[in-house]
Amino acid sequence: MIDDENYLQSSRNFRLSAEVLALMFKGAGYAALFCFGIALVALFLLVIGAALPEASKEAADPTPDFSMVAPAIDPLA
Numbered sequence: 001m002i003d004d005e006n007y008l009q010s011s012r013n014f015r016l017s018a019e020v021l022a023l024m025f026k027g028a029g030y031a032a033l034f035c036f037g038i039a040l041v042a043l044f045l046l047v048i049g050a051a052l053p054e055a056s057k058e059a060a061d062p063t064p065d066f067s068m069v070a071p072a073i074d075p076l077a
Helices: 012-051 054-058
Strands: none
Touching: none
């Protein structure tokens, strides 16, 4: 982490604080890249959705109803 070469003649506490600050900035940069990536994916999906024809947006759900409905159980049977 901290090398023994002290080129700027700075104190050990200052060098440690500067290194911690640099690591925090590095982490913030990674977090910003991650959030920017998620935003790009959302924007891509929005653009693809806007490019679809209106008929596909108003069409019925292609999933059959029976696959989403629980089977009816007759308690008297």
